[in-house]
Amino acid sequence: MRLRLVKQNTKFDFFKRWKLWLGISGLMMVVAFTSFMLQGLNFGIDFRGGTTIRTESPMPVDIGVYRDAIAQLELGDVSITEVFDPTFGPEQNVAMIRIQAQDGEEAVSVNVITQVEAVLKTVRPNITFVSVESVGPKVSGELIQTAIIAVVLAIGAVLVYIWLRFEWQFAAGAVLALVHDVILTIGIFSELQIRFDLAIIAALLTIVGYSLNDTVVVFDRVRENLRKYKKRPLDEVLNISINETLSRTFMTSVTTLLALISLFVLGGDVIRGFVFAMIWGVIVGTYSSIFVASAALLYLGVKRDWSKPDANAGNQYANIDA
Amino acid sequence: MLQIALWKRITILLTCVIGLWLAMPNIFYTTVERHNDAIQAIELGAATPENLAQRAEWPEWMPSGLVNLGLDLRGGAHLLAEVKVSDVYASRMEAYWPEIRDALRPERATIGTIRLQPSPSDEVHVRISQPEGMPRALEIVRGLAQPIQTLTGIGTNDIEVRAEGDLLIVTLSEAEKLASDERTVLQSLEIIRRRIDEVGTREPTIQRQGSDRILIQVPGIGSAAELKEIIGTTAQLTFNPVVSRGSDANAAPGIGNELVPSLDEAGVFYTIESAPVVTGEELVDAQPAFDQNGRPAVNFRFNTSGARKFGDYTAENIGSPFAIVLDDEVVSAPTIQSHIPGGSGIITGQFTVEESTNLAVLLRAGALPAGLEFLEERTIGPELGQDSIDAGKIATVVAFVAVLVFMLLSYGLFGVFANVALIVNIGLIFGLLSVIGGTLTLPGIAGIVLTVGMAVDANVLIFERIREELKTSKGPARAIELGYEKALSAILDANITTFITAVILFAMGSGPVRGFAITLGLGIMTSVFTAIFVTRLLIIIWFERKRPKKIEV
Numbered sequence: 001m002r003l004r005l006v007k008q009n010t011k012f013d014f015f016k017r018w019k020l021w022l023g024i025s026g027l028m029m030v031v032a033f034t035s036f037m038l039q040g041l042n043f044g045i046d047f048r049g050g051t052t053i054r055t056e057s058p059m060p061v062d063i064g065v066y067r068d069a070i071a072q073l074e075l076g077d078v079s080i081t082e083v084f085d086p087t088f089g090p091e092q093n094v095a096m097i098r099i100q101a102q103d104g105e106e107a108v109s110v111n112v113i114t115q116v117e118a119v120l121k122t123v124r125p126n127i128t129f130v131s132v133e134s135v136g137p138k139v140s141g142e143l144i145q146t147a148i149i150a151v152v153l154a155i156g157a158v159l160v161y162i163w164l165r166f167e168w169q170f171a172a173g174a175v176l177a178l179v180h181d182v183i184l185t186i187g188i189f190s191e192l193q194i195r196f197d198l199a200i201i202a203a204l205l206t207i208v209g210y211s212l213n214d215t216v217v218v219f220d221r222v223r224e225n226l227r228k229y230k231k232r233p234l235d236e237v238l239n240i241s242i243n244e245t246l247s248r249t250f251m252t253s254v255t256t257l258l259a260l261i262s263l264f265v266l267g268g269d270v271i272r273g274f275v276f277a278m279i280w281g282v283i284v285g286t287y288s289s290i291f292v293a294s295a296a297l298l299y300l301g302v303k304r305d306w307s308k309p310d311a312n313a314g315n316q317y318a319n320i321d322a
Numbered sequence: 323m324l325q326i327a328l329w330k331r332i333t334i335l336l337t338c339v340i341g342l343w344l345a346m347p348n349i350f351y352t353t354v355e356r357h358n359d360a361i362q363a364i365e366l367g368a369a370t371p372e373n374l375a376q377r378a379e380w381p382e383w384m385p386s387g388l389v390n391l392g393l394d395l396r397g398g399a400h401l402l403a404e405v406k407v408s409d410v411y412a413s414r415m416e417a418y419w420p421e422i423r424d425a426l427r428p429e430r431a432t433i434g435t436i437r438l439q440p441s442p443s444d445e446v447h448v449r450i451s452q453p454e455g456m457p458r459a460l461e462i463v464r465g466l467a468q469p470i471q472t473l474t475g476i477g478t479n480d481i482e483v484r485a486e487g488d489l490l491i492v493t494l495s496e497a498e499k500l501a502s503d504e505r506t507v508l509q510s511l512e513i514i515r516r517r518i519d520e521v522g523t524r525e526p527t528i529q530r531q532g533s534d535r536i537l538i539q540v541p542g543i544g545s546a547a548e549l550k551e552i553i554g555t556t557a558q559l560t561f562n563p564v565v566s567r568g569s570d571a572n573a574a575p576g577i578g579n580e581l582v583p584s585l586d587e588a589g590v591f592y593t594i595e596s597a598p599v600v601t602g603e604e605l606v607d608a609q610p611a612f613d614q615n616g617r618p619a620v621n622f623r624f625n626t627s628g629a630r631k632f633g634d635y636t637a638e639n640i641g642s643p644f645a646i647v648l649d650d651e652v653v654s655a656p657t658i659q660s661h662i663p664g665g666s667g668i669i670t671g672q673f674t675v676e677e678s679t680n681l682a683v684l685l686r687a688g689a690l691p692a693g694l695e696f697l698e699e700r701t702i703g704p705e706l707g708q709d710s711i712d713a714g715k716i717a718t719v720v721a722f723v724a725v726l727v728f729m730l731l732s733y734g735l736f737g738v739f740a741n742v743a744l745i746v747n748i749g750l751i752f753g754l755l756s757v758i759g760g761t762l763t764l765p766g767i768a769g770i771v772l773t774v775g776m777a778v779d780a781n782v783l784i785f786e787r788i789r790e791e792l793k794t795s796k797g798p799a800r801a802i803e804l805g806y807e808k809a810l811s812a813i814l815d816a817n818i819t820t821f822i823t824a825v826i827l828f829a830m831g832s833g834p835v836r837g838f839a840i841t842l843g844l845g846i847m848t849s850v851f852t853a854i855f856v857t858r859l860l861i862i863i864w865f866e867r868k869r870p871k872k873i874e875v
Contacts, residue, residue: 002874003731054706087713113547130703132546139402139697150830154823161819199765202835205827206772206842209820213776216819217783220812248779248786255728255782256775259721263771266720268713270394270706271764278772 005254006247014242014290015235018298021291025180032187039190044197047144049101049137053116054083057127058091066095069119075112076100085269094130094269101137147201151182154208166219169300174215177293181211181284188280199274207281210256214249214289221245222297234302238294253286326862334855338746341848344385344753354380354388387756390525391541392763392837395711397704398541399549402697405510405534407503409692411444411494414502418466418481418492419446419578420597425462426450433459438578439489446492453488460485463492470501506691507534514538514553516687535697546699553694557649557684559602561632562594564643564655585651586672592652594645599635601689604628608685610678611668618678619670622685629665637661648681714767721771722748729778733785736875739860740781743852747777750848751841760844763837773845779816780853783809788875798873799865806858813850821846 045052055061061082070078077100088094102112113132120127135143155178163171182204189196221241229237257279264275326334347354357380360373380386393400419438426436426448434451441447450459460483467479480498484491494502511530518526518540527539543549565579568591575581575593584590604624611621624632635644636658645655646669653671673681725744729737751770755762788805796804824846827839 002734003728005732056705087709128703128705129701130706131701133700134546134698136697138404146830150826153830154826157822157826158819161822165815198831198835199838202765202827202831202838205823206838209823209842210776212819212823213779213816216815217812220815224808244790245786247789248782251732251782251786252776252779255725255778256772258724258728259771259775262720262724263717263768265717266713267717267768267771268710270710271768274765274768278768 004247005250008247010243010246012239012243012246014239015295015298018235018291018295022295022299025288025292025295028187029180029183032184032191035187036183036190039193041186041190041196042193044195045098045133045135045140046198047140047147047196049135049140051099051101051113051116051132051134053097053099053113053129054131055095055097055120055124055127056130057093057124059093059124059126061093061095063095065123066097066120069123070097070099070116073112073115073119075102075116083269085272087266087268101135101140143198147198150201151204151208154205155179155182158208158212162216162219166223167303169297169302170219170222172300173293173296174212174219176296177215177285177288178208178211180288180292181207181281184284185277185281189277194273194276197273199271200277203274203277203281206278207285210278210282211285211288214252214285215293217248218242218245218289218294219297222294226302235298238298242290242294249286249289253282256282326859330855331859334859337851338750338856341750341753342746344387344756345749345751347380347384347386348389348752348756350380351388354386356380358386358388385756387759389752389755390759390761391707391711392761392766393539393541393700393702393707394764395707395714395762396541397702397707398539399543399546399702400698400700401538401546401549401553402531402699403536403538403553403694404697405507405536406693406695407506407534408444410502410506411499414494415444415446415492416596421466422446422448422463422492425466426459429455429458429462440577441491444494448490448492449488450490451488456485456488456490459490463490470495470498503534507536509691510694511536513688513690517553517684520683520687536694542704544701546701550696550699553690557602557681557687558689559605559685560598560647561600562596562598562645562647563635563639564645565593565595567592567643567655582645582647582650582652584655585648585653592645592655594647594652598647599644600624600628600632602685603689604631605685605688608682610675610682613668613670617670618673618675619668620673620678620682620685621668622666624665626665629663632665632667633661633663637663710764714764718767718771718774721774725774725778729781733875735864736781736785736788736861739857739864740778740785740853742860743781743856744774744777746856747845747848747852748774750852751844754844754848755841760840761837762841765835765838766841769838769841769845773842773849776820777845777849777852780809780813780849781857783812783816784853784857785875792873792875798870801873802861802865806854810854813853817846817850 063080063082066080067078070080079098081096083094083096085094097116099112099116113134117129155175158178159171159175162174185204185207188194189200218241221244222238225237225241225244229240232240260275260279260282264272264279267275356376360376363370363373364377423436423438426433430436432452433455437449437451439447439449448459450456463483464479467481467483470478470480478495478497480495480501482493482495484493507530511528514536515526515528518528518538525541527537529537531537538549538553540549565576569589571581571583571589571591573581573591573593578596579593580596581591581593584592604627606623606625608620608622611619613619623629640658640660643655643657646653653669669681722744726741729740729744731737733740748770751773754760784805787809788801791801791804791808792798821843824839824843828836828843831839
């Protein structure tokens with residue numbers, strides 16, 4: 001007896017309300033974007049400069065005491081959060097202290113770090129500083145720029161690739177799905193105020209890759225079925241294709257999620273934000289390849305006759321199509 | 323029908339075996355690491371019995387390449403420094419002044435008296451009392467210019483000389499500035515490397531980034547502050563003539579001179595000539611020592627040209643003081659007692675033994691040509707790294723087992739094939755990482771876990787396809803063949819697009835992100851290989867033996 005996540009020969013009608021789904025997706029993007037505009041992202045020091053110190057002490061973390069100790073140094077905005085993790089032992093009380101970049105200082109100041117360490121030692125004599133990271137405002141500005149370029153480049157490269165392999169409508173649908181995933185991911189990071197650092201950019205790009213993976217598999221089948229069912233309307237062909245690949249879509253999503261969830265629970269707090277982004281991305285990416293990419297394809301329409309190689313000889317893309 | 327040529331079978335098997343063979347040292351990580359360290363130590367001449375025994379712990383004929391652990395896993399310090407390349411311009415121009423003075427002096431009849439004027443730090447301004455003589459002065463000073471060799475600037479000189487009224491202005495040319503920046507960064511890189519090597523830590527990464535930045539990663543060091551102490555000190559040693567000694571911090575030093583504080587005596591300031599007699603660049607050796615009173619000191623020796631300059635200067639200036647200046651502070655200002663011909667001397671000051679040892683190291687490695695500005699620093703404690711490794715290990719094992727069980731439940735025997743391929747896949751990733759000397763970071767582990775999840779995708783695509791083909795009631799052999807054939811385009815398209823993003827991540831990212839991109843990219847390659855070739859080979863071998871009439875996927 002085999003485990004089947006999806007029954008054989010499903011016949012779900014994914015496109016009965018495809019305009020509604022596109023509308024919902026659009027609305028979610030607006031909500032995510034509004035949240036981003038209103039709240040902004042909780043940028044880590046990678047992107048806004050400053051210092052983070054991770055402390056560990058056998059005594060419980062008392063944020064008030066830490067804050068009072070550091071306040072006397074007048075370092076401006078200081079945020080202290082306690083970190084909880086199931087992998088910590090009973091003697092491990094971990095806190096993250098974040099200090100803003102000091103005015104007028106490009107370089108990272110040793111002074112600030114040693115001062116903070118000294119005052120914390122007075123309130124918690126056996127505190128240790130397991131990691132200290134400082135990024136100057138100059139580098140953080142560049143990191144933001146590079147990150148944005150990386151995401152845009154990735155999306156652009158993919159657009160070109162799919163265009164070459166399929167048709168421009170497919171490329172447009174896939175990219176729309178990618179933009180949807182990226183915006184929704186940024187939206188949830190701004191809504192939940194999870195720290196957004198360099199690793200999250202890596203996660204974003206992986207989401208781009210994963211979501212695309214999914215979309216391409218569906219599109220591949222659509223292309224095949226367009227050749228097979230030449231007379232059926234486009235929405236039927238899309239429906240057949242999605243139903244045929246549904247079992248695979250779920251299998252892959254579930255195996256990937258299994259791996260990611262184990263990393264989320266057991267992988268420690270250092271990469272939890274990163275893994276969270278990926279889990280979210282897998283879910284959103286799976287959704288978007290059906291309800292955004294394929295729905296967009298339906299909206300844009302697509303060339304139907306794939307049998308003749310010169311079918312698009314007369315249209316404006318004749319020279320570009322590979 | 324369902325066939326693979328023999329040579330293909332052998333190639334596939336060989337690839338797997340070699341990959342796994344290369345990955346093997348990583349299972350015995352600490353042993354192999356000790357073995358490699360011992361070999362290195364023995365090469366350097368430390369053939370102690372202990373080292374020899376450690377070398378013998380791992381057989382010579384086995385591969386010994388290991389996956390490097392990134393700083394976030396091993397602990398250590400990371401620094402990104404910017405070389406302040408323009409620092410060098412000032413000292414270049416300072417050094418030009420005596421040369422200009424000496425060249426113009428014989429022509430005093432035509433150009434009159436010459437006087438150094440205050441100027442921006444990267445220019446030299448000289449006033450001459452007879453402006454009519456300016457063309458001659460320009461000619462002489464232009465004659466001092468050296469041609470520089472660059473790809474673009476053939477025929478350009480290192481300095482540009484122009485006149486403004488009775489003012490002669492000497493500046494560095496743009497081409498020379500570019501060339502100088504390049505030299506400064508390369509020199510800084512080399513000196514940082516030497517300093518870190520002197521301290522003797524394992525596998526430091528010292529890389530140039532962009533035009534004027536240097537990335538330094540040293541595993542195992544206590545903190546970034548410690549690392550900064552080693553590399554951040556410029557250790558710019560110069561020997562300058564002393565003009566006067568005083569206690570006024572705001573005294574006007576006069577043109578061509580500068581005011582520097584004393585290192586030991588608070589409130590004492592020396593006025594010294596800016597152009598040094600000799601600089602630390604001409605040192606060939608420096609050793610910690612003790613002076614005649616038994617206090618820690620540093621012995622030094624100049625090269626031949628340095629020794630001659632120093633000898634000539636001391637012979638001409640017996641009885642006057644000169645200053646030993648280290649990083650803009652006067653370490654000591656002894657009076658020249660006699661001609662010092664040998665080119666060696668001693669620096670005394672109120673040093674501790676440790677300080678004198680450090681100073682000797684810094685002097686020996688050479689001074690940094692320019693200051694460093696630290697843009698980024700990260701310290702990761704070894705405990706945190708170990709915690710991350712432990713957590714990563716557990717998570718990977720759990721993820722692995724979960725996926726294996728899930729595949730087995732879903733696809734039965736075919737699931738077993740996919741699982742074998744998955745295990746081979748992980749082995750291949752580690753094998754490749756070891757060969758290319760890749761670095762495993764925490765996001766890199768995440769990349770592997772993600773690959774575990776995604777690697778089965780290709781197999782899932784194929785198996786689902788075989789299921790579909792079976793429904794149309796072709797024979798099992800035909801169904802398997804069609805399954806592979808039809809799934810191929812989807813597998814390739816899907817993986818190529820993901821691979822594109824991995825490449826972009828690698829190109830744009832830095833540090834941990836790059837580690838992630840490497841494992842993701844390698845993972846895509848190995849998973850496509852194992853899915854298309856390895857599972858297929860397994861299925862065909864099984865099929866040839868059993869010849870089933872009916873298969874269930």
